[in-house]
Amino acid sequence: MARRLRFGSRLIDLATRELSDDGRLLQLSPRVFDCIAYLIEHRDRAVGRDELMAGLWGKVDVADTQLAQVILRARRAVGDSGETQQAIRTVAGFGYRWVAETVEDDDAPARPDLPPVPEPASDTAPAHVPQADASVPAAPAKKPSRRAFAVAAVLLLALVAAGLLLWLRAAHEKIPAAPVAPAATVPPEADRTVAVLPVVVDAAGEWDWLRLGAMEFVAGRLRKAGQIVAPSENVIPVMRSVSDPKAMPAALKAALDPRWIVAPMLRKSDSGWIAHLELSERNGATREFQGRADDPIGAARLAAERLLGAFGPAADAAGELPAGPAEELLSRVDAALLVDDVEGARRLLAGTSEAMRATPEVRLRQAAIDFTAGRNEAAANALLALLPGVPAETDPLLRARIVSQLAAAHIRMGRATEAEQETSEALALLKGLDAPAQLGKAYMRRGVARSVLGRNDAALADFAQARIAMQLAGDTLGIALVELNEGALNGLRSHPADALASFVRAEKHFERLGVAGEQANAVTNQVLAHRLLLEPDEGLAASERSLSLLGHLASIEATHLVQVRRAQALADVGRWSEALTQLEELSRAVDHAREAEIWAISDTERARIELAGDRPQAALDLAGPVVETLLAPEFAATRQDAWTIAIRALRRLGRESDAAEAVAQFAAWADQSGNRSYLVHARLAQAEQAESAHRPDEAGTLYADALAMANQDGVPLDVADVAISYADALIARGELERAVPVVGLVDRYAARNYDAAVLQARLYHALGHTEAWRSAFAHARSLAGERPLPADISSEPPRAGADVPAH
Structure with missing residues (x-):
């Protein structure tokens, strides 16, 4: 087939692996380009999901979420969306098909030499796919970030079992701090928390499911009666951290500090089942409650009803509500999902009656199974189909759960606007209901959606609300995840x-x-x-x-x-040998395609050390490939670091014209990004190039511009990068009076930062203040580690000859 094809304003060149829009090159990750090319090459038919996975990954055992993320980015790259589907159409239950009108364009003129346009940023850019119910981490998506904070997905159904990570990448913009509530103290109501232990089961192995299934059942009965029960997702990791089950109560007390602990036991006898529930209070007092029935869940229900009497008549009456027909099934499904047994949960649902599968709670579990397996579109479709049968007037809590879960699926699918609307609906439904656990999830998910949409202040306010709700729900794990998301968002907000x-x-x-x-x-x-x-x-x-x-x-x-x-x-403390050994091993160990950014960070850090050790060619050999190959916008932060190092290496090698050309390309890229941190370092690169070319006035203007932008954000590393370079240039010129206030910008960091300490010693040396230099030099040497001290400050300075005030 033709190697150059046009659709709309876009031109794809399959030979050079380039996609352009009106002559402007788009930056795509290799897998996204391969996805577009594969669909175009097979546009005469629909391409199955397994076929596409095999074509892109070389295997079919890839989570659906990974493929969905590639499709999402591919659609954005070609100007499409999941709603319009004018280029990539979803073929329900099968895969995808290329439907845009596409024509051969082998005689098209060469594209103009314009700066590349970044691929539209993904709302979420996971390196790994969460295998659980997740509100993905906060991730503003308008511009790529300069630094990536890794955060855990907010896994609210089976997080502990999955244990996987997401990479969070987002815009690095200075946004005024929002009046966010401080880390909330525990509300008085939260000291009513009950924690239910896994059940001790005295029966044959076929009843092992009761260990978690009956635990979740008892916890659910207590919740229905208005008790605050720690979510089972908090209990499972504690259970896994202790080898002796007898140590479990003490470990749970240390981890969650509940007011009450319920220790259940189920025993099968010739006449049926006996359930024992031991209730232990924080002060050490204990009581026991027992139930007998023909089946284990029935026995647990009776024991739970009697236990509820200990919490008062209202709780006792609520506990007497009969168990629903699907309750045992739901307990078993929940137990399977708690240990990430998706296939086991699926088999349980498949083995029940059609009438049971048609109930709303069971249909909600089916959607949860699809979501946990990464089948987000299937989960979303199932939830949308379920909504009409659950009106707000008859069951607002169930409808809120469905809508909130739908929002989680839409966040995974990159549909943050819909997710924000859905979580707002869920919050409205939950208003006035005693459901803090669901309230915390809904606030968390809305915060995530709003951060994806760049509404960071509103997102932080939602996270604050989520924290309080999770405290009321006794959800320590949820609180930790709120902290993780807030931290990542604040990091990206400078x-x-x-x-x-x-x-x-x-x-x-x-x-x-x-x-x-x-x-x-x-x-x-x-x-x-x-x-x-x-x-x-x-x-x-x-x-x-x-x-x-x-x-x-x-x-x-x-x-x-x-x-x-x-x-x-x-590396930051000067232990270069250890750092280089680890980085070299890491560079060999990582999969350069699957772990592109880890490889790039590793080689960029090695390049930084090589340059500081006066080995510019080695630095260039490491940083250059990162700049040339790491084009996707989610890797822009690392590319910017590598670009800065490569430019300085070129100049050290005497390749001034190459350095000047690289600076021009870097500056064009940064200007196009609109990202202030990239602009800071681009202006710094321009200033250093002007200084090297002996254009001091131009360099001074550029340094001042870079410093002003860095001070706007106030991130110490950025301020120091600019101030140290600027002050070094001023000292080298002999403009010591101008250098003093610039050095003052990083003086506060000299006590712990090697580069700032060296700059301080350099200034005192130039000023001729021997005692001050001697003290500063000794301090710099104490911080150096394996870093060589600069020769120009290593000998005693001449006596001060100019009347310049000491700093």
């Missing part, structure tokens, strides 16, 4: 100190619960936040805490993230 505080709180919650994957996520985000705050020792300490989690992570990608952040922390 508030790294606020972000760090949230990540620290999240880490403590996850540690208590024994959730290793999310704890590692919180800690690696702390390493990045400390780097932004110029706190290398604290970043190193955080990275050391993450090392203890390496053996407990569910994915190799999560392990590699811990390792690359550890290497960065080592």
